[in-house]
Amino acid sequence: MSDTRITLAEARAYDRKRWLWPMGFGIIILVAAATVAGWLSGITVLMFAGPIMVYGIVPLLDFMIGKDSTNPPERVLDVLEDDPFYRYSTYIYVLVQLVLFIAVCVVVGTQPLTIWQWLGFVSTIGMLSGISINTAHELGHKNTAVESWLAKIALAPVAYGHFYVEHNFGHHKRVATPEDPASARLGESFWRFLPRTVIGSARSAWHIEKRRLARKGRPTWSLHNEVLQSWGMTAVLWIGLMAAFGVALLPFLIIQAVLGASLLEAVNYCEHYGLKRQKHDNGRYERCRPEHSWNNDHIVTNIFLFHLQRHSDHHAHPTRRYQSLRHFDEAPELPTGYAGMIVLAYMPWLWYRVMDHRVLAHYDGDIRLANLDPRNRDRLLAQYPPPAT
Structure with a gap:
């Protein structure tokens, strides 16, 4: 019998994005460097590198570079899971983000800034704090004490530590149901979803x-x-930072946390919009399947968010590491990556125009199967009449 064992080197060859994963923390270093350069040089627009990157550069690169829908074969998944290279990429991200966060707080708390410089710092750190919640999401699903604590550390700057508990033990249980605060409903705008979630x-x-x-x-x-x-x-x-650099730092801390949390929730809004698990006769919901999450394989956002856009496999295998997550043909596809979709989410009229007909098509024209916003249920049923039975 031939030896069918897969070596680490052979398994690594199947990950076409292997050397791109460290770009996650590499990009935030570049963003922070651009922000500081803008402050030192007086080119204030550079200080808004965070929102420019999230809302402009990443969606554009997604469009230009395209998708990668390849999957690693089943026989290499266990080997890839055990490769420490992928864990260390997330560990370094958390440490880099924390250092950058504290460094910017030092500047904001001790240096005279114009209002535009202050806004540049807070908007950029807010974007980076929001992205770091995704890293906390990746780490928080793992069954090691180190990764659990790193997840909590990543959530500390943005004051969203409850996400660690709710996401793992609430969202994953109730996903794509009306009872889940993190699953957006058809006809529900992002601005209504945000306070609810x-x-x-x-x-x-x-x-x-x-x-x-x-x-x-x-x-x-x-x-x-x-x-x-x-x-x-x-x-x-927060108290330590204010003790060191002044209570005047508090508005900065609050606003960057609000921006970071809202960025996370904009992604949540995209992930399950309008999708619903149906109930069995016994009143229990069907098992979560690939068709209950919106997916996307645009490369740049997937690198940036550690394959978060392969969301169906994540819900099927929550402890599976990002490098092993797979594409499913049967999962509904977003028209672009999360970075581009959150821009649409901020404009409800445009979001509905892009997404509502996709939800309708996913359910073969029967909108009654979707997760409908109760406030808009009658309007939606009138706008999209169910097929005659």
């Missing part, structure tokens, strides 16, 4: 931890509460 996710995370601790016979208000642990890390970080 922010408030609903925080409330859900708290209840999840409360029930978990009750099962263990522990009080909710204790150091064992992972929501309090995460929020406590934010408090320590």
Whole structure:
């Protein structure tokens, strides 16, 4: 019998994007460098490198470079999963982001800035903080103490530590159902979705931890509460920075956190818009399948977000590392990467024009199968009459 074992070198050869993954933290270094260069040189527009990159350069590069829908063969997945190169890329990202965050806080807290310079710093760090939540998402699904704590560290600057609990134990259970605060409904604008998901996710995370601790016979208000642990890390970080560089830093910290969290939720808005798992006769929802997530294979955004756009496989295998996530032909496809889609999400009329007919086509014209916004249900049913039965 021939030896069918796959070596690490052979497995690596199947990852066509292998040497692109470190670009994730490489790009944020370049963005931070451009921002500082803009401050030092007086070319203030460079200080807005964060939003320029997220809303302009990345969508343009997605369009120019295109897609990669190749999958690693099943026989190499276990070897790729064990390759430390991929873990270290995420570890370094968290450390680089934290250093850059503190460095910018030092500048904002100690240097005289014009209003435009201040806005440049806060918008760029807000974008980078939002992207770092995605790295926390990747790390937070892994079953190691190191990666769990790195996930919480990545969430600390943006004050979104409850995401660690809610995403893993709330969203993944209720995804693509009306009960999930992180699944957008057909006819629901991003601006209505945003407060619903922010408030609903925080409330859900708290209840999840409360029930978990009750099962263990522990009080909710204790150091064992992972929501309090995460929020406590934010408090320590923010208070430490203000103690060192002044209370005047507080507006900067709050605004960059709001921008970062809203960027994450814009991605959440795109991931499951209008998609719904159907209920069985026993009242339980069907199992989550590839058709319950919007996917995309544009290379640049996938590199930037550690394959987050292969979202169907992520929901099927939450602990699978990003390099092993696969493309599914049966999953519905977004017309462009998440970076481009969030720009559309900010303009509801354009978003509906691009996406609503795609949801309708996904359900073969029967809009009743979609996750409908209750406020717009009657209008949607009148606009898209279900097929006669």
